[in-house]
Amino acid sequence: MIKIVKRDQPSKAIFFFTPVLAIFLTLIAGGIIFYILGFKPFEALKFFFIVPIADKYGFSELLLKATPLCLIAIGLSFCFKSNNWNIGAEGQLTFGAIVSGGVALLFYDQEGFFILPIVILAGAIGGMIYASIPAILKTYFNTNEILVSLMLVYVSKLILDYLVVGPWSNPEGFNFPETRQFSDSARLPLLFEGLRIHAGIFLALAAVVISWFVFYKTYLGFQMKVSGFSLKTAKYAGYKGKKMIILVFLISGACAGLAGVGEITGPIGQLHREVSPDYGFTAIIVAFLGRLHPVGIIFASLVVAITYLGAETAQIFMQIPKYTGQVFQGMILFFLLASDYLLFFKFKLIGSKK
Amino acid sequence: MIVDVNFVGLIIASIMASAVPLILASCGELITERSGVLNLGVEGMMIIGAISGFALMTVTGSLIIAVFGAMLAGVLISTIFAFLTQTLITNHVATGLALTIFGIGISAMIGKNFVGIPGKEFPVLFEGLKDTIPLLSPILFGHSIVFYFAFALPFITGYFLKKTKIGLIVRAVGDSPESASNQGINVRFVRYACILYGGAMCGLAGAYLSMIYTPQWIENMTGGRGWIALALVVFSTWNPIKILIGAMIFGGLTIIQFHMQAIGVRIPVQFLTALPYIVTIIVLVVISRDSRKIRLSTPSSLGKSFHKDN
Numbered sequence: 001m002i003k004i005v006k007r008d009q010p011s012k013a014i015f016f017f018t019p020v021l022a023i024f025l026t027l028i029a030g031g032i033i034f035y036i037l038g039f040k041p042f043e044a045l046k047f048f049f050i051v052p053i054a055d056k057y058g059f060s061e062l063l064l065k066a067t068p069l070c071l072i073a074i075g076l077s078f079c080f081k082s083n084n085w086n087i088g089a090e091g092q093l094t095f096g097a098i099v100s101g102g103v104a105l106l107f108y109d110q111e112g113f114f115i116l117p118i119v120i121l122a123g124a125i126g127g128m129i130y131a132s133i134p135a136i137l138k139t140y141f142n143t144n145e146i147l148v149s150l151m152l153v154y155v156s157k158l159i160l161d162y163l164v165v166g167p168w169s170n171p172e173g174f175n176f177p178e179t180r181q182f183s184d185s186a187r188l189p190l191l192f193e194g195l196r197i198h199a200g201i202f203l204a205l206a207a208v209v210i211s212w213f214v215f216y217k218t219y220l221g222f223q224m225k226v227s228g229f230s231l232k233t234a235k236y237a238g239y240k241g242k243k244m245i246i247l248v249f250l251i252s253g254a255c256a257g258l259a260g261v262g263e264i265t266g267p268i269g270q271l272h273r274e275v276s277p278d279y280g281f282t283a284i285i286v287a288f289l290g291r292l293h294p295v296g297i298i299f300a301s302l303v304v305a306i307t308y309l310g311a312e313t314a315q316i317f318m319q320i321p322k323y324t325g326q327v328f329q330g331m332i333l334f335f336l337l338a339s340d341y342l343l344f345f346k347f348k349l350i351g352s353k354k
Numbered sequence: 355m356i357v358d359v360n361f362v363g364l365i366i367a368s369i370m371a372s373a374v375p376l377i378l379a380s381c382g383e384l385i386t387e388r389s390g391v392l393n394l395g396v397e398g399m400m401i402i403g404a405i406s407g408f409a410l411m412t413v414t415g416s417l418i419i420a421v422f423g424a425m426l427a428g429v430l431i432s433t434i435f436a437f438l439t440q441t442l443i444t445n446h447v448a449t450g451l452a453l454t455i456f457g458i459g460i461s462a463m464i465g466k467n468f469v470g471i472p473g474k475e476f477p478v479l480f481e482g483l484k485d486t487i488p489l490l491s492p493i494l495f496g497h498s499i500v501f502y503f504a505f506a507l508p509f510i511t512g513y514f515l516k517k518t519k520i521g522l523i524v525r526a527v528g529d530s531p532e533s534a535s536n537q538g539i540n541v542r543f544v545r546y547a548c549i550l551y552g553g554a555m556c557g558l559a560g561a562y563l564s565m566i567y568t569p570q571w572i573e574n575m576t577g578g579r580g581w582i583a584l585a586l587v588v589f590s591t592w593n594p595i596k597i598l599i600g601a602m603i604f605g606g607l608t609i610i611q612f613h614m615q616a617i618g619v620r621i622p623v624q625f626l627t628a629l630p631y632i633v634t635i636i637v638l639v640v641i642s643r644d645s646r647k648i649r650l651s652t653p654s655s656l657g658k659s660f661h662k663d664n
Contacts (some may be wrong), residue, residue, distance in 0.1 A: 141642060143635075144638060144642065147584060151585070151631040151634050154578050154628065155632060165624075288448060321462065321463045321466045323459045327456060327460050327463060329459070330452050330459055331456065334434065334452050337449055338438055338442050340442070344443070
């Protein structure tokens, strides 16, 4: 007989093993779904997870998609570690893109080395401003940050829509919902000829290094961990709870805003209706899959980025609807959460007694 | 200017119609939350209900099968949430988010073949009485059965929670799972039931959107209504009657934008569309400012996992 026993302590090894297990289970479940839809499971999975990254171009696309996911997830890990549920990164990304795009448009007919830094900074500030709304409402008005940050996603997308259709639309653009092209000085440089991967990846890597340092080498990181573990303990220890809430939201907003900068000043070079294919929401999954650990988040962002590419490839070659990507993302999170059970419980084989 | 009273009645009726999905989903979520479970998957469950209802209607041709099928689909998808949060003790917030992402994806996947298909006419009740009483007739008569059910639901829910024994058990489980468990109540079973009930109501809310209100299948057609329904539960301070008021306000905001556009008010359409979301935030701030009142009315164990061996 198998009995479920509670572990004395959560298992550290399993903590890092379950994400791998979750991915494995997702692949199996995905294969089953493909089978139900009438495809050969292995072939479909191959088109989904291997074909898209089999060549140089595909690998560059993978990094291109993983960059914003990693950047946003790093920011979110500050929030989630300290028990703040910022689920509106998509809105912070959009608002960051709006502000940085607005600045880039001011300089649309100018060149100069000073432009790009200003544009990048504007994006970070835009994201911070937008993230400060749920943070301030939470700290001073006791308002649920989940609902506020989420409502703001819809608002930001409507602001963007208004701007690109109306006042910011390209005067020579035949009424297409897009702005002028930014000048080359406002663009993040491409890293290789013919590939779309751009310098935004360095922003993501910098965020990884900085967050690792803050989490594991500073007092602030320790405070965040304690607050996440138990708010009561944090209060008892005299940590400034309100300041920390605002700080983690600002960090997370800045990261999302930077991801927005990467989206518009990278390969696209203008503002248009859809700056992000829901990177802000997907990054929540990335943060969890990466165990809120900077290195884990790098791996997780690569894995989840494949679901974006795979969905596109599978749609082209097998006419599998592109939403399969979201289905996979949801399943990864389900399986990850489910396999967390193994952290706290173990199965024990005991002799069958009556 | 002569104001046609029947026109006013029609506007009120259209506000009520757009409040229906909010009332259904909120009342369902309210029961779930009263048992101590926070299910953020409302949007996902609604969209699953929307596509299931529409697909079943198109394939089987039966409205009854479609409506109950949508509710069943809501139950099935919420079973995943229940199993994860209650049996595997996962975090409510993360699991609810996964449910929403999964729901939106899978509904779009199923719905691919149903885009652009026209809906069927849904039968309405008391149509013969439509011209009998000025002003009141359009409000009272000529609506679908789901419409009448939605407006009865807050009262039924209130009665259930306050006056019935099962309602008392649900509240006990939400307020103090430990003492409920000590009284011999199976906390996990009660919570499972409340989650599945919430799923059924969200499924019905979705079916109303795709089969009666719109009526056709459009990707992502819930458009944030699930999140507004969640906000309405907070707004109501977990009192079902107040859900009715809140849903009417939000229904009103949705309808007003159409009329403002129709009479040519020079406000950007995006601003009007954003209004319900902005008002939700403002309302949440006003309601939550009084932290004592919120703490008194929130189910004490909301969002916290309960495990008997703990």
